[in-house]
Amino acid sequence: KAGVTQTPRYLIKTRGQQVTLSCSPISGHRSVSWYQQTPGQGLQFLFEYFSETQRNKGNFPGRFSGRQFSNSRSEMNVSTLELGDSALYLCASSLMAAGAIYEQYFGPGTRLTVT
Amino acid sequence: DQQVKQNSPSLSVQEGRISILNCDYTNSMFDYFLWYKKYPAEGPTFLISISSIKDKNEDGRFTVFLNKSAKHLSLHIVPSQPGDSAVYFCAASASTRIQGAQKLVFGQGTRLTINP
Numbered sequence: 001k002a003g004v005t006q007t008p009r010y011l012i013k014t015r016g017q018q019v020t021l022s023c024s025p026i027s028g029h030r031s032v033s034w035y036q037q038t039p040g041q042g043l044q045f046l047f048e049y050f051s052e053t054q055r056n057k058g059n060f061p062g063r064f065s066g067r068q069f070s071n072s073r074s075e076m077n078v079s080t081l082e083l084g085d086s087a088l089y090l091c092a093s094s095l096m097a098a099g100a101i102y103e104q105y106f107g108p109g110t111r112l113t114v115t
Numbered sequence: 116d117q118q119v120k121q122n123s124p125s126l127s128v129q130e131g132r133i134s135i136l137n138c139d140y141t142n143s144m145f146d147y148f149l150w151y152k153k154y155p156a157e158g159p160t161f162l163i164s165i166s167s168i169k170d171k172n173e174d175g176r177f178t179v180f181l182n183k184s185a186k187h188l189s190l191h192i193v194p195s196q197p198g199d200s201a202v203y204f205c206a207a208s209a210s211t212r213i214q215g216a217q218k219l220v221f222g223q224g225t226r227l228t229i230n231p
Contacts, residue, residue: 004158033219043159043204043221056218090158092219103149104219106158 002027004093004107012113018079021110025072025093032074033104034066037088046089049074078112086114118142119207121222130231134192138205138222141186145207149219150179150190153202162203163190195229202226 005024013019025032033056034046045058049068066076072093078085088111092104120139128134136150146167151159165172165179165188172179178191192199203226206219 035219035221042223043206043219045218045220048218058218092158103161103164105161106151108156108158111156 004091004105006089006091006107006110008110009108010111010113012115013081014115015081015083017081018077019081019112021076021089021091021112023074023076023091023093023107025074025091026095026105029093029095029105030072031094031102031104032068032072033092033094034074034076035090035092036060037090037109038086043090046076081114083114086112088112117223118145119205119220119222121203121205121225123225124223125226125228127228127230128195130197130229131194134190134195134199134227134229136190136192136203136205136225136227138188138190139186140188140207142207142209142220143186144209145220146210147208148179148181148188149206149208150177151204151206151221152199153204153224159204192227197229197231200227200229 007022031050033048035043037043048056052068063079068074088109090109092106094102094104118141149164150162152162153159163174163177163179165181170181181188202224204224205222
């Protein structure tokens with residue numbers, strides 16, 4: 001079974017631009033979560049989507065948004081990029097069942113550099 | 116406020132010996148704990164998890180211990196192998212009012228080096 005895939009793997013943008021990152025979960029996984037990893041802050045939760053609905057959100061400004069499609073693929077968008085948005089953005093998918101917490105499986109990440 | 120803490124940024128262990136990685140948490144609502152391993156330029160790889168109803172879970176060379184009263188968990192790797200050299204993250208999750216909704220809170224990671 002194919003793992004979580006993320007595109008693109010590397011991206012360079014300038015301040016003020018916007019960016020869209022894409023994530024395809026493991027087949028059959030319906031929950032997709034996004035995380036930001038930086039050297040100073042570690043891995044921080046951005047948001048989680050399930051059945052095209054955002055169910056959980058971390059403490060990030062409104063410039064960070066996402067969506068999920070009917071096939072469970074997800075996109076994350078960052079508008080008005082700032083230098084501090086340079087990070088590794090990780091997507092994770094999980095097999096969901098009512099009332100249960102399942103392990104999340106991560107993709108390789110998208111390395112975003114803002115100049 | 117760091118809810119999940121890994122106080123040792125690095126650990127060096129001889130090949131064949133036991134590696135013990137520690138993690139402390141402050142939020143008593145956490146009821147599910149996970150360990151991930153991460154190589155450079157790759158996403159974290161799930162290793163092992165434990166629910167708060169248990170105090171031990173074992174999978175091959177990996178064992179996770181949970182001490183709820185101390186809000187402490189540890190990962191034991193026996194025997195340690197050179198391929199185990201990586202950064203290890205512990206993560207915690209709390210059941211929410213929205214069934215199954217997930218949010219992992221990660222520690223800062225411990226870099227484990229296995230010396231031959």
